[in-house]
Amino acid sequence: MSDARTTSRAAPVVQTGPVQWAKENLFNGPVNTALTLISLYVLWLAIPPLVNWALIDAVFTPDPATCKAASGACWGFITEKYRLMLSGTYPYEQQWRPVVAMVVLLGLIGMSMNSRFWNIWLAAYWVVGIVVMGVLMWGGVLGLPYVENAKWGGLPLTLILAVNGIVFSFPLAIALALGRRSNMPAIRAVCVTFIELVRGVPLITVLFMASLMLPLFLPEGMTIDKLLRAQVGIILFTAAYEAEVIRGGLQALPRGQFEAGDSLGLSYWQKTGLIILPQALKLVIPPMVNTFISMFKDTSLVIIIGLFDLLGSVRLAANDPMWRPFYVEGLVFVAVIYFIFCYTIARYSEHVERLARKGERR
């Protein structure tokens, strides 16, 4: 042991504050400094013209002449046509109905996102909600004039396609996922074929099939409405993707759970319904939410078969020759709406995932 002692030093100065933060996070080393400077330069190039276009030089009054004269965006297009863009061809005086229906729907979605409401009543609320929405949208009762669904459009149509898509594909997806893991070869083959066939082709071909081929499959004189056909296409398509997500959850469960069920002498349905599915479905909530997001985005494809969803309604609005040059503004408007929905749901999914991990940490 040496007696030599280190000379006492002052405690290191803890540096905080924006300058120090910048030093650590933006200018630590030559590479990072260069990167920071480059990105600052890019932002300098990109942001001012964008702000100029979107805000400073933009026109907010619905007057095409002023818009043509201005160098910025023409938000007047939105002010003028927002009702057409949001509600499509739904009769003008009746447009409060889709608005109320949307509020009901968003309320239901909001409730479903809150774990406090995760019980059997939620299903009941959904049933009531869907009936209320149906009454509002179709009408024909309670003094509401009947509106055929060929006239539905805009955001309500997008939401209806997406929500019905997820709700009705869910049971089918569970059946397919269980079927794919069944030990009965015939059933497995049917499920695998369906899932892989659907996942191997683009949604647009499924929609073509629903809109062009399905009518020929049906007996003479029997027709199904265009919207319903698209909806069926979306449901079948989504079910295949959801089935794979659920299968992931089933596979992630430890074998012990299955064996425990068997050793208790439970039947297949008791085991599946009481032990396996509740755990598996909980595991797959985040990827299910992602499936929902991509389906929500995919509903925009229905414009290719001639339905006026949110995107289609904007195209309809931009069909007005006076406003045609401002199609881009309309598209940006719709992009913002899509973004708000998808981003909110995505953040929610991350939140659920964090909650789930908290449980694992014990």
Added chain:
Amino acid sequence: MKAVKLAAMAAAAVVMTWSATASAGPTLDAVKQKGFVQCGVNTGLGGFSIADSKGRWVGLDVDICRAVAAAILGDGDKIKFTPLSAQQRFTALQSGEVDILSRNTTWTLTRDTKLGLNFAGVTFYDGQGFMVRKDLGVKSAKELNGATICVQPGTTTELNLADYFRAQGMQFEPVVIEAQQEVVSAFFSGRCDVFTTDASGLASVRTNDAPNPDDYMILPEIISKEPLGPAVRHGDDEWFDIVKWVIYALLEAEEQGITAANVDSMMDSKNPVVQRLLGATPGNGAALGLDEAWATNAIKAVGNYGEIYERNIVPLGLSRGVNALWTKGGLMYAMPAR
């Protein structure tokens, strides 16, 4: 597994019930039973079929359908319109989704045979033309070598275009966009030098859609024959006859000077042709399986062919031309209703 089975059985059951209730048999019975005519129209083409500001469908194609509905059911509003894209139109008719396809559709041999359609007549003789910006300085379609041309796919237009340039030994570059709105907006944004479709369509687009109609001109060449008319399914001759004769009735009415306004007073006409047409001399209605007032109702609902044309096509800036009656040097000629 059980769920799969149950679902399959439920689906099968639903399908069976559905098909059991679905009406089979000729179109006329089905139409009378459901109480309306289902008519396939264009999603929006000024003069032919377009929804006006109140959401009511108007246009020449629409009026033909209304006339058929009135002839059968006595009321031109007992009708439902299905707007169809170029792509959807034939399947919609083939599958029975619509009873009549009245959607500015060109009568061609292939469509009449292989597609299983029957064209009930010609309601508008059209031809394909070209529209360009005036400042391009083009005066004739023969100067279009190397041009970029906007065209809708799946139409006879697309085929005629290729034929014409092949015949002239010229090159062109197609920009093919399905949606009417998109293709028109691609033309007006300058993506293409030329927009081609039926001359009537060009006139409609120029009047209704151009930012400034005077900046655009339609070239003199008409490169094809486009007889447009309503189509019905193969295999139901009774229905085919009805649609055919409603069209003739509208033409005959113009020839005889019967209009929506004077149709009632014309019932007392001494002219045997008019008497037979309007059912004052019975027989024609029974032959078609309709009420004797079939033609009267149709004319009351939409007027004679001349009135329909005047109301819908003239505002586009198109005169009668070849669509005048044969008595006035046109091609419109009704077969004798006797």
Added chain:
Amino acid sequence: MAAAPKTATFSLNDRGVRAVLYQIITIGSVILVAAYLVSNTMNNLETRQIQTGFGFLSQESGFAIAESLIDYAPSDTYGRAMVVGFLNTVKVSLLGIVLATIIGTVIGVARLSSNWMIAKLMSVYVNLVRNIPVLLQIILWHTVLTNTLPHPRQSISLFDSIFLSKRGFYMPFPVDHLGWTLFLIAIPVAVVIAVMLNKWATRRQEMTGEQFPAILAGIGIVVFLPILAWAVGGAPTAFDVPALKGFNMEGGARVTPEFAAVLIGLTVYTSAFIAEVVRSGILAVSHGQTEAGRSLGLSEGVIMRKIILPQALRVIVPPTTNQYLNLTKNSSLAVAVGYPDLVSTGNTTLNQTGQAIEAILIMMTVYLATSLSTSLFMNWYNKKIQLVER
């Protein structure tokens, strides 16, 4: 035991019997439904005298296609038109996959950067792009390109040889010549040689410990062999320079706004997803691995290349495969802006012939075959890079 009474083997309580029964019912109902639909269809087609069969594929198509990788004229057949469409799908998908992989990887790595600004910017990009439908993005790009770019007569030009207008992006392109043909052939040959060289070098290093600069040599081969081939072929230098002729630019190579819109839309959209896959792949490799590398005294570059990336790849490959498949399937949205892909030409064929069932079946089969073969290839690659546990 022979005397053991053979109980009635058929009982609904017997699992095996029930399993067989269930399967028979399932298959039976599938066949029933299918037969019902098929008989309806046959009946419908027959009563309406609609033509069926694939004979139309050998008929003259009569319509023109804007861009094609092979020679095509309206006098060619429907079948050839479909092939043209398929090749266009392949072209935009392959390019999209390559670009999206590169951009996605860069962004995925950049999101983990210690530079706050870079990480944030990339996160904004990923979140923005992922949450807007790809169809909307493609239409938006197309509208922006055709609305904002100048008319061809006022093209933006660079050195009078590169032009940008509403009609597309034009640049000089070598005139067809033996030298260029050899050049093109030499590229894949050189790549194969370089890969083989690399394998040989690895084997030699494993056996003898001697190193061989395989990477440098490989790059050298890939760069110089094609140049050599070009020189042997006569070293052509003639370029076809685009010039304004009549309505449009003529000559040179060209990228149409439709192709550009589809490619940009698909690349941007998919790159955001690939970025997320790459990021989570890298995060999945335990930090201990980096530390182990450092304590061995390896440089950061070597740690990334030899330790982190190979392990991250195992996590990355399966979801990336899905993204490739999604991109290929999303390329079908090209029909919305008029890029002549498979769906677009198939759609036109459908319209012209009226044979909806056949045309849609062809489209679906081609996509299915493409998807399945991509999956097979990626599964093979995935197996190759999986950890071999001993």
